[in-house]
Amino acid sequence: MAKKSHAKKKSSKDRYLDDYSPHGGQYRDERKRSSRKKKGGGADVVELNSQSSHLSQAYSPRRNTESLRPQTDAQKVYINAIQRYCLTFGLGPAGTGKSYCAGALAAEALESGRIERIILTRPAVEAGETLGFLPGDVNEKFGVYIDAFRDILNDRLGAGTVDYCIRHGRIVAAPLAFMRGKTFNQNTFVILDEAQNTTPTQMKMFLTRIGEECKVVINGDVAQSDIRGANGLSDAVEKLQDLNSVYVHEFDREDIVRSGLVRDIIDRYEPAYS
Numbered sequence: 001m002a003k004k005s006h007a008k009k010k011s012s013k014d015r016y017l018d019d020y021s022p023h024g025g026q027y028r029d030e031r032k033r034s035s036r037k038k039k040g041g042g043a044d045v046v047e048l049n050s051q052s053s054h055l056s057q058a059y060s061p062r063r064n065t066e067s068l069r070p071q072t073d074a075q076k077v078y079i080n081a082i083q084r085y086c087l088t089f090g091l092g093p094a095g096t097g098k099s100y101c102a103g104a105l106a107a108e109a110l111e112s113g114r115i116e117r118i119i120l121t122r123p124a125v126e127a128g129e130t131l132g133f134l135p136g137d138v139n140e141k142f143g144v145y146i147d148a149f150r151d152i153l154n155d156r157l158g159a160g161t162v163d164y165c166i167r168h169g170r171i172v173a174a175p176l177a178f179m180r181g182k183t184f185n186q187n188t189f190v191i192l193d194e195a196q197n198t199t200p201t202q203m204k205m206f207l208t209r210i211g212e213e214c215k216v217v218i219n220g221d222v223a224q225s226d227i228r229g230a231n232g233l234s235d236a237v238e239k240l241q242d243l244n245s246v247y248v249h250e251f252d253r254e255d256i257v258r259s260g261l262v263r264d265i266i267d268r269y270e271p272a273y274s
Contacts, residue, residue, distance in 0.1 A: 063158040068104045074255040075101055081247040082217055087210065089237055090219040092251025093266050095258030098219040099193055103152035106189040106215075110170065111157060115215070116187040118165075120149050120173040122194045123202060149173070149193070179206055186213035195220035195233040203232030207240075223270055 070076035075097050082088045082105050090098040109115045153162045153171065165171040176198065184190050192198075192206060195218045210216055220233045241248045256263045 064155045068101065068108065068156075070101070071097065071257045072255050074249075074251050075257075078249045078251070079105065081249055082215070085247040086214060086245040087207075087216045087218070087240070087243075087247070089233075089241075089246070089248040090217065090251070091222065091233075091237070091248065093221055093223065093253055093256060093270075095256040095262040095266075096251035097255075097257055098251065099148065099191075100152055102191050102193075102217040102219060103149050104156050106191060106217075107153055107156035109189050109215070110165070111161075115189045116170065117189070118153075118171045119184065119188055119190045120171070121176050121179055121190070121192050121206075123176045123197045149191070176202055176206060179209055182209050183211050184209050184214040184216065185211045189215045190217070192216070192218045193220070195236075196222050196225040196231060197227050198232030199227065200230050200232045200235040203236045207236065 068079065070079055078088070078090055078098070079101055082102065090102065092098060106115075106118045110118055150162065157165070162171065166173075176192070188211075190209075195203070197220075198206070218233070218236070222231060222234050225231055225233075237248050240246045253263055253266060256266070
């Protein structure tokens with residue numbers, strides 16, 4: 001009687017990736033090597049949008065190779081401030097390019113060798129939801145929150161480079177609570193996004209991580225805060241705005257570049273600010 005084989009057959013998805021991966025055999029070899037090595041960064045490293053990572057092997061959007069160019073005068077001031085100051089606050093409504101400009105500058109600094117690591121963080125706060133309602137461990141859950149930066153980095157560096165940097169700890173994404181005890185040095189570019197959802201205590205903890213010659217960008221829109229009580233972003237701006245190494249930039253609704261519809265929507269939802 002013939003023996004039954006217990007070997008697991010490859011799914012059609014696996015066969016497709018083996019045959020049509022843009023990385024070919026190099027991808028398969030790298031996957032084997034990475035499985036034998038311990039990933040750098042420990043629990044702090046998050047594979048952003050890991051649930052759809054197999055799709056990036058079959059199709060990767062074209063990389064934007066042009067240098068970052070401001071679309072508005074406000075973006076020009078904001079970009080210059082990030083390049084000049086140690087700590088920059090970007091305040092204003094959605095669609096003004098706060099996150100994209102910061103992420104693109106971080107990508108350029110990493111690619112040029114001016115820095116060695118990008119750290120992306122934000123408070124794990126959402127309206128009506130908590131991390132417990134999402135599948136996976138804490139890293140997989142947080143990847144959903146920081147996924148927007150994956151698109152920015154893919155656009156500026158290319159998906160393959162971003163994947164490599166995440167695996168080797170060159171790009172790190174972690175919840176704000178994981179920043180306690182860390183020190184940001186001169187080789188690090190740190191972005192705190194959605195800072196309107198921090199408490200004053202959380203913001204103080206984050207700000208006291210800043211080391212010498214570190215580059216830190218803090219973005220947020222106070223009008224969209226999802227927490228109750230004192231707001232850490234407003235509190236920090238009030239306390240720090242007159243320091244020499246700190247720049248506070250405020251975007252207006254006229255600076256929205258996402259679409260004219262977004263500007264009209266914000267006018268309807270926030271008439272008091274118009």
